[in-house]
Amino acid sequence: MLDKIALSLIIIGAINWGSIGIFGFDIVGWLTGGQGSIIARIIFTLVGIAGIWCISLLFRRNNDILED
Template sequence: MFIDKLALLLAIIGALNWGGIGLFGFDTVAFLFGGQLALLSRIIYTLVGLAGLWCITLLFRTDEEQGHAPHTA
């Protein structure tokens, strides 16, 4: 599903950004889009947060709901 992949991509971007903050004290989103309080940065932070919430649903889906064939042994 497209929205699942988009949410996962945004969550990965957010994780890399947080990794940069933790390791180097560098916020890539703020650097690229005009600071932490800039409107575009805040939009990106919001989208990443929403994507993280969406990714929580991936943990609770069955194989059928994700469009995969069930595993057989």
């Protein structure tokens, strides 16, 4: 379950970074009132923690990931 939550947060972060790279538009910042807002900072922090968690996926056996 934690892996799925982490992957969902990573997808949100990837979409946001893609939007920044392609359009110069920060979706999370726009939705939360700016990049400096506390809500945006919490979301960015959760995405970062999820990214660190997902590093563990690289070192797991395929069977462990698929059995979820």
